[in-house]
Each structure stands twice: as structure tokens, then as C-alpha cells.
Amino acid sequence: MASSTQANSAALRAELSASQAAEEASRARSRRRWRRALHSLRRDPSAIFGLIILSIVVFAALFAPWISPHDPGLVDPLKRLLPPFWSEPQGSMEHILGTDAVGRDILSRIIYGARISLGVSLISVFLSSVVGITLGLIAGYYGRWPDAIIMRLVDIQLAYPLILFAITVAAIFGASLRNLIVVLVIANWVTYTRVVRGEVLVRRQTQYVEAARVNGCRDVRIIRSHILPNVFSSILVIFTLQVAFVLILESGLSFLGLGVEPTIPTWGSMLNEGRNYIMTAWWLETFPGLAIMFTVLGINLLGDWIRDVLDPQLRID
Amino acid sequence: MWNYLIQRLFYSIFVLIGISLIVFITVRLTGDPVAMLLQDGNPSQEDLDEMRRLLDLDKPVPVQYVNFLAKAVTGDFGRSFRYSTPALGLVLERMPATLKLTLAAMSVAVLIAFPLGIISAVSRGSPLDFGVRLVSLIGISMPNFWLGIILIIIFGVNLRWLPVSGSGGLKYLIMPAIALGSALAGTLTRLLRSSMLDVLSDDYIRTARAKGLSGRMVLTRHALRNALIPVLTILGLQFGLLLGGAVIIENVFAWPGVGRLVVTSIGLRDYPVVQASVILLAVILLTVNLLVDLLYTVVDPRVTLD
Numbered sequence: 001m002a003s004s005t006q007a008n009s010a011a012l013r014a015e016l017s018a019s020q021a022a023e024e025a026s027r028a029r030s031r032r033r034w035r036r037a038l039h040s041l042r043r044d045p046s047a048i049f050g051l052i053i054l055s056i057v058v059f060a061a062l063f064a065p066w067i068s069p070h071d072p073g074l075v076d077p078l079k080r081l082l083p084p085f086w087s088e089p090q091g092s093m094e095h096i097l098g099t100d101a102v103g104r105d106i107l108s109r110i111i112y113g114a115r116i117s118l119g120v121s122l123i124s125v126f127l128s129s130v131v132g133i134t135l136g137l138i139a140g141y142y143g144r145w146p147d148a149i150i151m152r153l154v155d156i157q158l159a160y161p162l163i164l165f166a167i168t169v170a171a172i173f174g175a176s177l178r179n180l181i182v183v184l185v186i187a188n189w190v191t192y193t194r195v196v197r198g199e200v201l202v203r204r205q206t207q208y209v210e211a212a213r214v215n216g217c218r219d220v221r222i223i224r225s226h227i228l229p230n231v232f233s234s235i236l237v238i239f240t241l242q243v244a245f246v247l248i249l250e251s252g253l254s255f256l257g258l259g260v261e262p263t264i265p266t267w268g269s270m271l272n273e274g275r276n277y278i279m280t281a282w283w284l285e286t287f288p289g290l291a292i293m294f295t296v297l298g299i300n301l302l303g304d305w306i307r308d309v310l311d312p313q314l315r316i317d
Numbered sequence: 318m319w320n321y322l323i324q325r326l327f328y329s330i331f332v333l334i335g336i337s338l339i340v341f342i343t344v345r346l347t348g349d350p351v352a353m354l355l356q357d358g359n360p361s362q363e364d365l366d367e368m369r370r371l372l373d374l375d376k377p378v379p380v381q382y383v384n385f386l387a388k389a390v391t392g393d394f395g396r397s398f399r400y401s402t403p404a405l406g407l408v409l410e411r412m413p414a415t416l417k418l419t420l421a422a423m424s425v426a427v428l429i430a431f432p433l434g435i436i437s438a439v440s441r442g443s444p445l446d447f448g449v450r451l452v453s454l455i456g457i458s459m460p461n462f463w464l465g466i467i468l469i470i471i472f473g474v475n476l477r478w479l480p481v482s483g484s485g486g487l488k489y490l491i492m493p494a495i496a497l498g499s500a501l502a503g504t505l506t507r508l509l510r511s512s513m514l515d516v517l518s519d520d521y522i523r524t525a526r527a528k529g530l531s532g533r534m535v536l537t538r539h540a541l542r543n544a545l546i547p548v549l550t551i552l553g554l555q556f557g558l559l560l561g562g563a564v565i566i567e568n569v570f571a572w573p574g575v576g577r578l579v580v581t582s583i584g585l586r587d588y589p590v591v592q593a594s595v596i597l598l599a600v601i602l603l604t605v606n607l608l609v610d611l612l613y614t615v616v617d618p619r620v621t622l623d
Contacts, residue, residue, distance in 0.1 A: 046451070155328060156335040159599040163561040167583050168340075168591075171347040244458070251460045252565050256580070271463060275569075282470045289463035296458035304454075 037309040044308075050301025057295050061114040068108040069096070072265050076103035081281045098283045100273060106283065109265040110291050116266040117292070120177065121246040124184035129239060131185060132192025133231075137223055139193065140200025147197075154190050162187050163252065170258035177260045180253060184246055191238055199231040233310035240303035244296045251292050267292050325610075329603045333596065337389065340595040341382050350374070350398050350586035372398060389596070395589035399582075404589035408575055408597050414484060415574035416601075418566065419559050421490050422498035423552070429502040434509025435536065441514065449506065456503030462565045465496030469569075482571035493570045497562050501555050508551055512544040519543075545616055553609030557602050 041047055060067065082099040085091045091098065097106040139150040166183045173179045203209055203226070212222050253259050254268025255275070262269070267288040274284025351368045360368075369375045373384065373395070388395065394404040430453075437449040472492065473481035480489055516522065517540055525535045564576030571577070575594050582590040 152328070152331060152335065155332045156339070158557065159332050159602050160336050160339065161557070161561050161564065161595060161598050161602075163564045164579055164583075164591075164595055164598075165339075165343070167580060168343045168347060171583050172343065248458075248460045252462060252562075255460075255462055256565060256568065268460075271460075271466070275466065278466060278470055279474055282474075285463070285466045285470065289460065289467065292463065293455070293459050297455060300454050300458055 040309060041305065044305055046301045047305035050298040050303075050305070053294050053298030054302060057114050057118065057291075057298065060111045061118050064112045064115055068105075068111040069094075070105035070108040072104060072108040072112040073263065074104060079103040081277065081284075083281070084283050097287050098281070100270075100284055101277060101281075106270075106287055109270055110267065110288055113265045113267045113270060113288065113291070114295075116177075116260065116264055117247060117250060117268070118295075120181060120184070120250055120260075120266070121243050124181045125188065125239060125242045125246050127181070128185040128188040128242070129192050129235065132189035133196050133235060135189065136193040136196025137200060137227070140197035141204065141219065141223060141227070150193065151197075154193055157186075157190050162249075163256075166253050166258055167256065170253075175258050175260065175262075177264065180250065180259050183253065183258075184249065187249065188242055188246065191242065192235065195234050195238060196231050199234060200227055203227050203230055236310060237303070237307045240299060240306055244299040244303065247292060247296050247299070251289075325607055329607070332603065333599060334386075336599045337386065337592070337596055338382070340592050341385060342378070344583070344586075344588050344591045345378060347583065348586050350588060353586050354398060385592070394593035394596075397582075397590050398587045399585050399590075404587075404593040405597075407578065407590055408593045411573060411575045411578045412597070414572060415560070415563055415567070415576060418490070418493055418497060418563050418572060418574060419556070421494035422501065422559055422563075423556075425494050425498035426501035426505055429498075430505030430509055434506045435513060435541070437506065437510045438513035438517065439536070449510070453503040453506040456499045457507075458503075459499065461496050461500055461562050462569050464499055465492060465566055465569045468492045468496060484573055489570075489572075493566050493572055496569075497559060497566045500562075501559065504551060504555065505548060508548055509544060512547045513540055516540045516543045542616065546613065549609055549612055549616060553606050556605045560598055560602065 041051075076099070079095070079099050080103045081101060082095050082103075083091045084098045085093050085096050087098075095105050095107070097110070099105055100109070135150050135153075139147040165186070169179060169183050209222060209226050212226050217226075250259065250266065251268030251271060254266050255272045257272055259269050259272075260266055270288035271285060274281070274288070277284050351365055351372065351374065355364060355368060366375070373381065376384075385395070392405060394408075396402060397404050397407055400407065433449050433453065437446045440446050468479075469481045469492065472479045479492055483489060522535060522539055525539050563574065564580065566572065567574045567576035568580060575598065579591060579594040581587075582594070
């Protein structure tokens with residue numbers, strides 16, 4: 001008995017120093033990884049292109065009041081539906097991308113729209129990752145009935161046409177920024193839950209988790225220090241994919257008139273406002289859509305690179 | 318195999334009950350259909366009560382739900398508040414148009430993705446490969462309804478080659494199908510490319526080459542067949558996205574499918590039609606996913622379902 005206790009504590013000491021060494025090694029690994037990541041970024045022109053696009057969009061979002069040429073809400077009945085500057089004779093440099101049906105400057109609305117569109121996407125993807133990861137950890141780690149309940153919820157969510165759910169929610173609560181975020185969170189937690197649960201099921205079987213459990217670690221600690229770090233790279237990859245997906249989804253919901261309050265410019269709501277003028281004023285639809293396309297393209301280009309760096313197994317090229 | 322099927326069926330029933338419950342409750346929170354139906358006639362309180370009784374809305378919601386479920390299993394989803402015809406019939410009438418659009422979009426995606434994905438994988442690292450990758454990424458990065466609008470502006474309004482809305486012959490289907498299928502085309506191209514690259518580096522491909530099979534034979538018989546497995550998974554998963562996307566595309570192109578019907582019905586508070594469409598769409602989705610899983614066993618004999 002005594003000897004076994006002694007052996008245990010010796011093993012524990014050995015493990016402690018081993019874990020310190022492991023921590024040290026992992027720090028060095030992470031430093032190396034960052035260096036390698038930056039190095040690979042330099043050799044990846046498409047990732048750099050993505051980074052440039054995103055920097056422009058983020059810059060526009062952050063400094064909208066300083067760089068936008070006009071007040072995005074300024075209505076001018078005398079300047080309705082002006083075409084972009086190169087279009088003779090009405091186009092002028094004063095409204096580079098033209099004006100909308102009530103004379104508001106398109107470029108300024110796109111610049112301000114970057115704030116809302118990016119903000120809504122980031123907030124809702126972050127919230128859905130918190131919800132999804134938590135549920136995935138619970139389902140994967142505890143198994144049994146929590147798993148059964150959560151996975152059936154996942155099944156239901158996956159079979160329910162999301163867009164119809166969103167329309168219904170908008171019909172109940174009205175279109176607002178908050179409701180839009182709620183709908184987007186409900187739409188997107190599933191992906192995290194499925195991936196995290198799958199990873200946890202694998203990790204739970206590993207020897208280091210087993211060792212931690214034998215040594216009396218509590219569940220929360222095991223999850224936090226042994227499981228979560230290992231699923232982190234998958235989560236980051238999903239996160240980038242989701243931001244791109246949500247930007248597109250948000251534009252779809254706003255297009256159907258289910259997005260934010262009409263006074264707030266988002267790229268999707270601009271597409272909604274312009275849809276009655278496609279016969280006469282093509283620029284109302286074209287430019288906000290291009291803004292969405294380039295932003296999502298930037299995220300996807302950067303996402304490919306992140307995936308290459310973080311997860312060599314998922315490597316596409 | 319049979320165990321698996323029975324288990325899947327059991328899950329599907331559970332999922333459908335969950336979905337019916339959610340749609341039943343949420344649609345009732347959207348507002349009162351009676352006030353909406355009688356808004357023109359300046360109705361008395363008795364009229365409203367009578368209408369409520371006729372529509373089976375006077376009982377408590379749990380009772381309504383049990384009644385609904387009992388009838389729904391026999392295929393009776395109630396009558397549309399607006400048109401007074403059976404809700405299921407209304408939805409079934411529109412379903413072929415939606416399925417036609419969805420399948421056309423899927424065909425567009427497959428027709429684009431297969432050649433591009435294979436060419437890209439075979440000529441890996443070349444400018445052609447780079448171009449295909451960029452184009453497929455752009456396809457993924459566009460909102461599908463926006464692509465639809467741009468197509469309308471270019472080919473409908475300016476060039477006048479194609480009708481901008483409605484349905485009829487094949488030329489009405491071209492733009493909606495391309496708009497709906499482009500994102501899937503991008504996804505499939507990327508997936509097929511990476512999956513082909515994986516497979517092409519496997520030993521049995523080298524063996525096949527070594528024993529003197531032609532390049533084309535190796536590609537189709539050995540590589541493509543194995544590269545198809547992940548493509549199948551995604552195709553099944555994406556079917557749901559296509560159905561959802563069809564809702565918006567149908568509204569852009571005035572395509573007479575379920576998507577348009579259900580969006581109008583939510584606005585009209587036509588509960589039975591909303592319920593019938595959501596449940597029917599879910600049934601289609603669950604069936605497709607089950608079929609995809611069964612197809613695995615055909616494509617890849619190593620996969621067993623038990």
C-alpha cells in the first residue's frame with residue numbers, strides 16, 4: 001500500500017516535470033509554427049491577395065466616418081438614381097458609384113455597410129461558436145443522454161429549412177439587428193457541435209486524457225487543458241468558413257427584407273432596396289454585391305491558408 | 318443493414334415530430350390569421366369566434382397540436398386558410414417546380430465541377446489549375462440570389478436573350494439554375510480536385526499505371542470512383558442548402574415553387590400551408606440524406622452500415 005503510494009507520487013512528480021517540459025516544448029512549437037506560418041504567407045500570393053482585400057474592408061469599417069465621401073443617410077431628391085462617374089453625361093466624381101432611389105451616395109453606404117455586415121457576421125459567428133463548442137464538448141465528453149438529446153437537436157436543425165425558420169422568426173419579432181443575430185446563431189451552432197463532438201470522441205480515448213483522469217483531474221480541467229487546445233485548429237478553420245457563410249446568409253435574409261432596421265445600411269439591405277430598379281439602375285445591385293463577393297473571397301483565400309498552416313491533414317494544396 | 322435502416326427510420330420520425338412541433342408553435346406566434354382574413358369586412362366578435370371555430374383555432378394549442386399530428390400521419394394537413402383547398406395538395410402542386418429547379422442546379426454544378434475538378438487535379442500547379450481554383454472560389458463567394466440578379470441585368474434586361482421571370486420552357490430554367498448551382502459548382506470543384514489529388518497519390522494508382530493501363534482508364538476506373546466518396550457526402554449535405562437557396566431564387570425569378578408559396582403563406586398567416594411545406598421539405602431532405610448513405614455502400618464496398 002505504502003509503496004504503491006510512493007510509486008504514485010513518484011510517477012506524479014515525473015509527470016509534473018514532464019508536463020513542464022511539454023509546456024516548454026509546446027511554446028517553442030507554437031513559436032516555430034507562427035514563424036512557419038508567416039513564411040508560408042509570403043510564398044502564397046492568393047493568401048496575400050485575400051489579406052489585402054480584408055485589410056481594405058476592415059479599414060473601411062473602422063474609419064467609415066473619415067473616409068466616406070458623404071453622409072450615408074443623406075437624402076437628396078434632386079440627385080436620385082445618378083449613375084457611376086464614368087457613365088456620361090450624368091455621372092460625376094461627386095458620387096463615384098452613383099446614388100440610390102432617394103439620392104443617397106452608394107459608395108458611402110457601402111463603406112458604412114461594411115461596419116454592420118462585418119460586425120453582425122463576427123458577433124453571430126462568435127456567439128454560435130460559443131454555443132456550439134459548449135454543446136459539442138458536453139455531447140462528446142459525457143455521452144449517454146446529453147449526447148442523445150444534443151445530437152437529435154442537431155438532426156432537427158439540419159433538416160429544418162433555415163431560411164423558412166428565419167422568415168418565421170422575423171415575422172414574429174420583426175426585422176432588427178438583434179433578431180438577425182439570434183437567427184444567425186441558431187443557424188450556425190450545429191457545425192461546431194458536430195466537429196467538436198467528433199474530435200472529443202477521439203481525444204477522450206487518448207492516453208494523455210486517460211492519464212489526467214487517473215491523476216484525479218476534474219472534468220472541467222481535462223476539457224480545458226487537454227481537449228480544447230487540440231480542437232482549437234478545427235474551430236478556427238470552421239470560424240473563418242462560417243464568417244464567409246454568414247456574410248452571404250445575412251445578405252440573403254436582408255434581401256428578403258428580414259434583416260436589420262431599414263435605416264441601417266448593410267450590403268444585403270442595399271440589394272433589397274435596389275431590386276425594384278434592376279431594369280433602369282443596374283449599379284444599385286451591382287456594387288453592394290461586389291462588396292460582398294470580394295469580402296467573402298478575401299476571407300476564403302485567407303481561410304485556405306489558415307487551414308494549410310493549422311491542419312496539414314486537411315491540406316488542399 | 319436492416320437494423321441500420323430501422324434505426325434511421327426511428328430517428329427520422331423523431332426529427333419530424335421535433336420539426337412539426339417547432340413549426341407549429343413558431344407559426345402561431347407570427348400573428349392572428351383570423352383578423353387578417355376578415356380585415357376587410359369589419360367583422361363582429363361573433364364572426365371572429367365563428368371563424369376561429371371553423372379553422373380549429375379555438376382550442377388550446379397543445380390540443381390543436383395533437384389533433385394536427387393525428388391527422389397529419391394520415392396525410393391530412395388541414396385546409397389552407399386562404400384558398401380553402403387541402404394544404405398538402407397546394408404544396409404538392411408546387412413541389413415539382415422546386416425539385417426541377419433544385420435538380421437543374423445540381424446538374425449545372427456537377428456538369429461544371431467534374432471536368433474542372435479533374436483537369437485541375439491532373440494539371441496541378443499549372444496556370445490552368447490556378448485559374449480553376451480562383452473561379453471556383455469566386456463561385457463560392459457570391460450570394461446566389463445576387464448572381465441571379467446580375468444574370469437578369471445582363472442576359473434579361475440588356476441582351477434580352479432570356480426571360481427575366483416566370484416559368485415555361487427550358488429557357489426560363491437556365492438563369493435560376495445557374496444562379497442556384499454556382500456555389501455548389503465551386504464547392505464540388507474544390508472538393509473533387511483535392512479528393513482526386515489524394516487518390517492519385519495512393520499505391521493502387523501507381524500499381525494500375527505500372528501494369529500498363531492507359532491514363533484515361535486509371536483516371537475513370539480507379540481514381541474518379543474513389544474520389545467520388547467525399548463528393549457524395551457533400552452533395553447530400555448541400556441538398557439542404559440548395560432547397561433553402563431555392564426559396565430566395567424562386568422569389569427573385571418569380572418561379573412558381575414551394576419557396577414562393579411558403580414565403581407568401583408566412584405573410585398571410587396561412588398556418589396549414591406553412592406547416593405542410595416545412596414538414597414536406599424536411600421529409601425530402603431526410604430521404605435524400607438516407608439515400609446518400611445507402612449509395613456509399615454501392616460506390617465504396619468497404620463501407621458497411623452496421
